[in-house]
Amino acid sequence: MTQSRAAQASATATQSSPNDLAVAGAWTARDLGAVGVQLDAFVFGAGTAVRVDASGVDALDTAGAWVLHQLLARARGTAASATLQGLRPQWERLLQAVTQHVQEQSGELAPVAIPVPGGVERIGRSAAASWEQAYAMLGFVGESALALGGCIAHPARMRWRPILFNIRRAGFDALPIVGLLSFLLGIVVAYQGADQLRQYGANIFVADLVGLSMLREFAPLITAIIVAGRSGSAFAAQIGTMAVTEEIDAMRTIGIAPLELLVLPKIIALVIALPLLTVFADVLGVAGGMLMAQSQLGVGYGEFLDRMAQAVSVTSYAVGIGKAPVFAVIISVVGCFQGFRTQGGADSVGQQTTRSVVQSIFWVIVADALFSIAFSLLDL
Amino acid sequence: MSSAPSTTEAVIAMRQVGTRFGDHVVHAGLDLEVRRGEIFAVIGGSGSGKSTLLREMILLQKPSEGTIQVLGVPLEDIDDAAALALRQRWGVMFQHGGLFGSLTVLENIGLPLREHTDLADPLIDEIAHWKLSMAGLKAEVASQYPSELSGGMMKRASLARALALDPELLFLDEPTAGLDPDSAAGVDTLVRTLRDLYGLTIVMITHDLDLLWQVADRVAVLADGKVQATGSMDELCRTENPLVRPFFDGPRARGAQQQAQAPQTTQEPAWKPK
Numbered sequence: 070m071t072q073s074r075a076a077q078a079s080a081t082a083t084q085s086s087p088n089d090l091a092v093a094g095a096w097t098a099r100d101l102g103a104v105g106v107q108l109d110a111f112v113f114g115a116g117t118a119v120r121v122d123a124s125g126v127d128a129l130d131t132a133g134a135w136v137l138h139q140l141l142a143r144a145r146g147t148a149a150s151a152t153l154q155g156l157r158p159q160w161e162r163l164l165q166a167v168t169q170h171v172q173e174q175s176g177e178l179a180p181v182a183i184p185v186p187g188g189v190e191r192i193g194r195s196a197a198a199s200w201e202q203a204y205a206m207l208g209f210v211g212e213s214a215l216a217l218g219g220c221i222a223h224p225a226r227m228r229w230r231p232i233l234f235n236i237r238r239a240g241f242d243a244l245p246i247v248g249l250l251s252f253l254l255g256i257v258v259a260y261q262g263a264d265q266l267r268q269y270g271a272n273i274f275v276a277d278l279v280g281l282s283m284l285r286e287f288a289p290l291i292t293a294i295i296v297a298g299r300s301g302s303a304f305a306a307q308i309g310t311m312a313v314t315e316e317i318d319a320m321r322t323i324g325i326a327p328l329e330l331l332v333l334p335k336i337i338a339l340v341i342a343l344p345l346l347t348v349f350a351d352v353l354g355v356a357g358g359m360l361m362a363q364s365q366l367g368v369g370y371g372e373f374l375d376r377m378a379q380a381v382s383v384t385s386y387a388v389g390i391g392k393a394p395v396f397a398v399i400i401s402v403v404g405c406f407q408g409f410r411t412q413g414g415a416d417s418v419g420q421q422t423t424r425s426v427v428q429s430i431f432w433v434i435v436a437d438a439l440f441s442i443a444f445s446l447l448d449l
Numbered sequence: 450m451s452s453a454p455s456t457t458e459a460v461i462a463m464r465q466v467g468t469r470f471g472d473h474v475v476h477a478g479l480d481l482e483v484r485r486g487e488i489f490a491v492i493g494g495s496g497s498g499k500s501t502l503l504r505e506m507i508l509l510q511k512p513s514e515g516t517i518q519v520l521g522v523p524l525e526d527i528d529d530a531a532a533l534a535l536r537q538r539w540g541v542m543f544q545h546g547g548l549f550g551s552l553t554v555l556e557n558i559g560l561p562l563r564e565h566t567d568l569a570d571p572l573i574d575e576i577a578h579w580k581l582s583m584a585g586l587k588a589e590v591a592s593q594y595p596s597e598l599s600g601g602m603m604k605r606a607s608l609a610r611a612l613a614l615d616p617e618l619l620f621l622d623e624p625t626a627g628l629d630p631d632s633a634a635g636v637d638t639l640v641r642t643l644r645d646l647y648g649l650t651i652v653m654i655t656h657d658l659d660l661l662w663q664v665a666d667r668v669a670v671l672a673d674g675k676v677q678a679t680g681s682m683d684e685l686c687r688t689e690n691p692l693v694r695p696f697f698d699g700p701r702a703r704g705a706q707q708q709a710q711a712p713q714t715t716q717e718p719a720w721k722p723k
Contacts, residue, residue, distance in 0.1 A: 130615035413596035414550025
């Protein structure tokens with residue numbers, strides 16, 4: 070019907086007299102263009118007989134038929150009658166199809182548009198959604214704990230392969246980026262402190278500054294944030310995609326608990342890997358600080374390490390490492406939880422992945438703040 | 450079955466097409482021709498390369514050798530502009546719908562019109578509504594998202610989108626797979642109506658024997674990397690080729706055949722919404 074499309078002129082409509090309208094050209098979706106607006110501007114005399122001459126139409130598709138039908142319907146609204154002449158017979162059926170569709174539609178009620186919620190309703194809805202999410206999260210934590218308890222009671226059910234695989238993915242593979250960033254962080258901390266310390270001639274205290282800040286705070290935090298971005302998102306995306314493709318349902322029907330296969334190995338792997346990564350970040354961060362101390366403050370490596378051994382207690386080191394498993398649990402639980410909440414399609418996977426990263430970083434920082442308060446109360 | 454193809458002009462011509470994935474040979478020296486206005490079906494066992502064949506026809510995959518012409522345009526070394534123009538002349542209904550999850554059904558159907566025409570938005574919505582009912586879906590489906598639809602509805606919505614630009618050529622990948630018998634029968638009539646109404650050429654991949662007997666004008670049997678036989682079901686039925694026989698022997702095949710050859714008394718209304 071639209072074989073020689075390129076050669077056809079686009080659709081036109083001309084009104085030679087109030088009762089005579091001539092339509093011509095290609096009345097197809099691509100060639101209709103502005104003719105719709107033009108048609109709306111035509112005024113038909115009331116009570117007259119309108120004639121539409123369609124002999125110039127050399128292509129017609131559903132879009133064209135629709136517009137033509139609308140035109141006739143509008144003309145019939147005001148004029149006494151409207152007739153279409155000269156349309157090639159092969160398109161008559163198309164026009165009949167439109168008429169038939171419109172008649173069928175008129176019987177059906179148009180779907181009622183859902184009203185846009187007002188301000189108060191929106192607040193209420195989002196509060197309810199947050200509450201529902203918190204409740205579901207609590208349930209998920211409980212279920213995971215039960216599954217963990219079950220696995221500890223029956224160690225044969227523990228899945229070692231995925232645990233080792235996840236340690237490699239989330240831990241070993243993250244070494245370069247964690248190392249690089251904490252090294253840079255060490256440099257930044259030493260560099261920022263260097264000026265102040267030099268003013269007081271307290272150059273050697275750069276070891277206190279770098280040692281304490283890196284081991285206690287920065288190394289665990291930067292590691293957790295990198296891992297949340299790298300692995301937390303991967304957990305959410307993997308589980309989310311599996312939920313969309315019904316793999317999780319399949320797992321359940323086969324009799325494998327998704328929590329045992331998907332969640333526990335991730336939590337366990339991260340609880341093992343994150344403290345180790347933190348130790349690595351400690352080492353590289355201090356190395357970065359040492360490099361800066363030597364070049365900016367003239368503090369030699371030996372001196373630096375001697376001073377650091379005195380200034381930084383084992384407790385400070387242990388406090389930093391001790392936070393890592395907690396961060397690991399937060400990251401893996403939030404990542405997996407958001408993955409399981411995926412419904413629908415690709416869009417939802419993206420949304421849940423974003424949520425998992427934002428929420429796990431948020432909770433990691435909140436937990437870090439709570440640790441700081443607790444440790445200062447305990448004088449650690 | 451109903452009306453014979455008007456002309457014998459080839460809409461799709463594949464000559465000596467070969468496809469290999471590494472060492473795995475999918476097609477070797479495959480020839481195929483689809484004529485204008487016919488309903489052409491490709492059948493074959495699992496792994497016989499039907500889907501690959503379809504992907505090669507719709508520019509999703511390049512064959513390793515041979516030539517393919519679709520609507521008179523050779524597909525090898527086609528430039529971007531020509532490919533875009535060609536893509537607007539065909540519609541594809543994917544097996545699992547391929548609907549965009551972030552758009553409603555109505556937006557999905559209107560998308561090709563919005564992308565490729567200057568029509569006003571309300572007009573696009575009206576046309577999309579029409580295509581929706583043409584595909585046998587109710588109006589309330591329009592505002593739903595694809596994830597809320599059943600498999601059958603998703604197929605119908607996908608068909609409506611394939612029809613958005615009034616294509617000359619329609620590709621259907623397993624149009625009835627996963628549908629209940631009633632919906633599948635609806636697809637039978639729908640396919641025929643579309644061809645009669647618009648003079649569409651329809652190429653479909655299917656396993657549905659009823660669909661083959663009821664609507665296909667010509668059928669190509671794919672096996673061993675080649676088209677083993679082409680012809681109407683009646684013609685194929687008489688071939689002795691052992692690679693073609695499985696589609697005609699066996700109780701299911703005979704049942705479908707008997708039903709097709711029995712005089713049809715009830716003709717379902719073509720536009721019946723689901």
